[in-house]
Amino acid sequence: MHALKDLATLTSLAEACGKVHQSYSDFVMLCALLASRGSEIAGLQVGDVDWDQRIVTIRRQTFPGSGGLVTKQTKGREIRHVPILQHLEPVLQRLAVGRAPEERLLTGPRGGVLTTATVRDATKWDALVSQLGMPNLTRHGLRHTGATWLADAGIPLHVLQGILGHKSLETTRGYLHPDTRHLADAAAQANAFLSGQDAKGTERPAQGSRSPSLSR
Template sequence: MATLDRLVARVVEAGGHQSWGDMVTILATTALRISEVSELLVGDVDLHRGLIHVFRQTYPGRGKLVTKETKGRRRRTVPIIEPLRPTLERLTAGRDSTARLLTGPRGGVITTATLRDATRWDDVVREIGQPGLVRHGLRHTALIWMADASVELHILQRVAGHQDPAVTSRYLHPDVQAMLDAGAAFSAWWSPSGPQRPNLAVVRRSRGGDEEGA
């Protein structure tokens, strides 16, 4: 989270406008695609229930912007977590429900290319020690954080908008502490009477290829 805060601050500074930081914040806390955030309307944000409704996306096509259904044509909702709420409250306050939620400094659509160019993205991520981070990587980051927070696979799949759960399962990488806790739990299972080394059977393979227990 500290690294994310640094990234938000740096893109605002480099791009000279709060919209760049708002885009980064939304991407890293919702797992939405940039094209989906760019097409969100004020009315799509339900602060009362704590949900964002995702229906459409806007992205650069051949010489123009294209607006269409989301990838996979699946409408979905994503949760609003508390760290994101202040940003959404500011972006929706007193605005018409049909207005675009987030636009660039001149009122245009934010794309992955404009975010990159306006903020000197490659330089910024290198400065904060994340040289391999691309804009779409923020969606992956959000999904991994949700998985680490024990969000169940079928919910994670709905948030991501994936049709195949096998695609979503790629994000189920337990963090280091979770892995250490799993090891401690497994050790305790092996030694129910206390921290003692279990008497494990050693399996040796004979010259004929048969296994021998010892």
């Protein structure tokens, strides 16, 4: 599962979706920075945002069913708490402050439920992410992104398990995409060092006074 490499990339994606409508930008930021499923974002209510404890409580999910929209417990059937990250604060404040607790936190352009399928169709998602250089990213990949960043930040695995709502640690491990950029930096540093050695080696014959055959 593809995960975004950094916050700047996430912001670029959110801004691109926001050109269609602000709600699609908010969807991207909420999914990633709450490490949550699209259906869980659709199920959030204003009252689920707790500014005193600085957490968002994931209680329910809303998704299209055979007879229309369905709202039920989360996939793991457990309530879980996700910390409010600094970069998500402006989004949550805009969506929650001054509104009734029972109101849906995020709605679509016409005030209806915003599902992952709606986001896909409205933003032309597959074409959009390809244009932005992230062709393998799905909407669910935003949840993977949040999980990866929390793990890379050093969040203990058992805490991350609770944030993601997994029954087992093995499932949580399957969501992680460890940051290997430090390996690329190490390779670049080593390559620069070795290239410097090559350059010095190439220069030696020209810098020498004479070749062995001429010195005899």
